Each structure stands twice: as C-alpha cells, then as structure tokens.
Amino acid sequence: MVTVTDFRLIFGYNWQVLRDYSEALGKLPTSELQKNREATHNSLKNIFHHLLSVHDGWLNVTAQGASADPAVRERDLDEVASMEELQAYMEKIIAKEGQWLTKLTDEDLDTLIRPEWKERPHPIRDALLQVTFEQAHHVGELIALLWQMDVEPPEMTWIDVRLAMRGIRGPS
Numbered sequence: 001m002v003t004v005t006d007f008r009l010i011f012g013y014n015w016q017v018l019r020d021y022s023e024a025l026g027k028l029p030t031s032e033l034q035k036n037r038e039a040t041h042n043s044l045k046n047i048f049h050h051l052l053s054v055h056d057g058w059l060n061v062t063a064q065g066a067s068a069d070p071a072v073r074e075r076d077l078d079e080v081a082s083m084e085e086l087q088a089y090m091e092k093i094i095a096k097e098g099q100w101l102t103k104l105t106d107e108d109l110d111t112l113i114r115p116e117w118k119e120r121p122h123p124i125r126d127a128l129l130q131v132t133f134e135q136a137h138h139v140g141e142l143i144a145l146l147w148q149m150d151v152e153p154p155e156m157t158w159i160d161v162r163l164a165m166r167g168i169r170g171p172s
Contacts, residue, residue, distance in 0.1 A: 013158060024146070040133065058127045
C-alpha cells in the first residue's frame with residue numbers, strides 16, 4: 001500500500017513536471033499556445049489550465065475546503081489568457097498542496113472526501129492517485145501536441161526527473 005511518504009515523493013515529481021511543462025509552454029508564442037488543436041480542452045494553455053484545476057479541485061477545494069486561488073479557478077479556461085497567470089496559480093497550488101502533504105498522516109489516507117462533481121465519497125488516497133494519473137494523461141497529450149509542432153517536450157520520466165531534481169543531469 002502506498003504511504004504518505006510515497007505520496008510526498010510522487011508529488012515532488014508531479015510538481016517538477018508541472019513546473020517544467022509550464023516553463024516550456026511559457027516559451028511558446030501566444031498564438032501557438034492558444035491555437036485550437038482539437039484536443040481535450042482545445043489549446044495547450046487550456047489543457048494545462050485544466051490540469052491545474054484537477055490538482056486544485058481534488059486536493060485543495062475538496063480535501064482542504066478552499067482553492068489555492070479562487071479568482072483563477074472559477075474563471076472559464078478561455079478567460080485566462082496568459083501562461084504567467086497560470087504559472088502564478090500553479091505555484092499557489094503547489095504551495096497549498098505541499099503544506100497539506102507535510103501534515104497528512106497514513107491514517108488520513110483513508111478519510112473519505114467527495115468533490116462536488118462526484119456522486120459518492122472517495123478516500124484521500126484515491127484522490128492523490130487520481131490527480132497523479134490524470135496529470136500523466138494530460139502531460140502525454142501535451143507531449144503529442146508539442147511533437148506535432150516539432151517542439152521537443154520536457155523530460156517526464158520518473159527516473160530522469162528525479163535524477164534532475166537531485167542535480168544529476170545526463171542520461172540515466
């Protein structure tokens with residue numbers, strides 16, 4: 001069974017991947033970032049915004065009772081025009097999740113929470129896994145779209161990201 005210690009490691013990785021993709025998307029021209037690519041949430045920016053909303057919705061709003069930034073969360077995806085605004089939102093989300101994870105115990109993982117968009121409650125453990133897996137799915141979507149643009153996406157493999165987080169660069 002996955003422990004809180006394991007989730008802290010997993011979320012350190014999740015946050016690094018979010019930051020790396022945020023930085024990469026922030027380097028793209030606005031026209032490319034906002035172009036409708038017929039993907040889940042149309043544009044690269046909107047996919048990234050949705051991904052942040054997944055984190056905020058499950059782990060801040062539902063598990064902790066409040067968004068990291070309600071002013072951004074409550075806006076439609078298309079209403080947030082810049083990556084700078086999303087990057088600020090992301091950092092607030094990461095900070096709030098990080099503070100919460102430092103206090104979370106293994107016993108807390110079985111606490112039931114129910115997001116407003118679900119009909120039944122689910123254990124915090126499942127919420128943490130849901131956010132992790134949904135992030136992986138949407139990062140895969142971003143990778144495919146970046147490849148279609150002939151842009152090399154940031155690293156996302158567990159081993160290489162974790163090595164880079166420790167300052168070890170190069171092939172794994």
